[in-house]
Amino acid sequence: MSALASLYPQPLWQWFAQICAIPHPSKHEQALSQHIQAWARDKGLSVLEDKVGNLIIKKPATAGFENRKTVVIQAHLDMVPQKNSDKVHDFTKDPIEAYVDGDWVTANGTTLGADNGIGMASALAILGSSEIKHGPLEVLLTIDEEAGMTGAFGVEPGMLEAEILINTDSEQEGEIYMGCAGGVDAEFSVAAQWQAPSDGVTAFTLSLTGLKGGHSGVNIHLGRGNANKLLARFLADNATALQLAVAAFNGGSLRNAIPREASVILTVPAVKLAQLQQQVAEFEALLKLELAAVEPALKLSLSETTLPAQVLSANAQSTLVNLLNVCPNGVMRMSDEIAGVTETSLNMGVISTNANSIQVLCLIRSLIDSGREQIESMLSSLAQLAGAEVKFSGAYPGWKPNPDSPVMAIVNQTYRDIYQKEPVVMVIHAGLECGLFKKPYPEMDMVSIGPTIRFPHGPDEMVNIKTVGQYWELLLAVLERIPQRG
Structure with missing residues (x-):
């Protein structure tokens, strides 16, 4: 874990190491949730656990960004528990044995939980920073995404103030997702x-x-x-x-x-x-x-x-x-x-x-x-x-693509400015929670980004270290470019 915590960007990887150390398969997210809640309250942040177990953590804008539109960064708390048949591992008790393997981080005989632990770690790292520039910020961490989307089904109107949602559950750097499958x-x-x-x-x-x-x-x-x-x-x-x-x-x-x-x-x-x-x-x-x-x-x-x-x-x-x-x-x-x-x-x-x-x-x-x-x-x-x-x-439900999405345009332009190349705007054949959020928040503008994760939902799962840094840089730059409230 010490090797993970020294990777770039350090705040994100330090959080991911903590996440790996606390068991959090679907239906068993409470220990991780309580750890995050205690940390957030110690930081003086507003913390709400809703009736199904989702966490909503709110942080005020940094100086000079008070009039920007409120953004919610969203990830899910749970991970898929899969292991090789010869691996002795209890996902409800044992930590994930993550390690660096060349350009990748993977786990010893089990799923890694980069889906969606990297996204969760990025949101928590931003909450803990006093240097990152952003407007009013909310972080939504849902439960049970992998086993039924119980948390997303339980999100109610009025819980969030944000006009923009950035979902962090995509799995290919250089791709911006604006829609997903239902199931x-x-x-x-x-x-x-x-x-x-x-x-x-x-x-x-x-x-x-x-x-x-x-x-x-x-x-x-x-x-x-x-x-x-x-x-x-x-x-x-x-x-x-x-x-x-x-x-x-x-x-x-x-x-x-x-x-x-x-x-x-x-x-x-x-x-x-x-x-x-x-x-x-x-x-x-x-x-x-x-x-x-x-x-x-x-x-x-x-x-x-x-x-x-x-x-x-x-x-x-x-x-x-x-x-x-x-x-x-x-x-x-x-x-x-x-x-x-x-x-x-x-x-x-x-x-x-x-x-x-x-x-x-x-x-x-x-x-x-x-x-x-x-x-x-x-x-x-x-x-x-x-x-x-x-x-x-x-x-x-699926998440119907909106080709005129303002936040997608911001992410698209920001990516071009940073990396001097065109991102790929995609629809993913997987169930992102955005489609469910559209019911209580039909006017919310949404986009999904993430690093490159290979073989999610299996014990060969791995995340590319370089793309985690690229995802982090893109996310921070997008937060700086969020427009003012109308």
């Missing part, structure tokens, strides 16, 4: 009918590991393997011929992360074991050929395990395997308006086996409501055909 959770439920295993069978765990995973919005177009879909494909191709019986299927851990790992507990007749081993080896070789460019560390393994007390009935297994195999996943449509940007996507994020059912949790994203609604309709039809149930929940 909705889709959860299938397949009834679990159980029976005793057949005589003369042996139990095995079939595991798929080593995939890159990543953010289900930012990385969905890269063609990475989805561990849930790939294991479902194996079962669809081999379960009948090899007389496999499934006792459990579990994969992924977050609906908004591409699943890196999945496993199936199954039984196989002794006479089919050699054939199963051969099919596993051939399937692994096939996947390594198909996904050579994007998943070089892919591994499919078969290990003997204790015989389960029960396995799925033939009908329940057929329903599950066929539903998983046919369910759409990945990019559904690219945008016609914005080159290279995904319009609509679906991520089969989590599969979990319970006593009475197998749950399949997906996340639909789309830049347009009709795109999201089309996928909802497709999944409803799939559930009907399969004899399963599907429920939709947690829908959140």
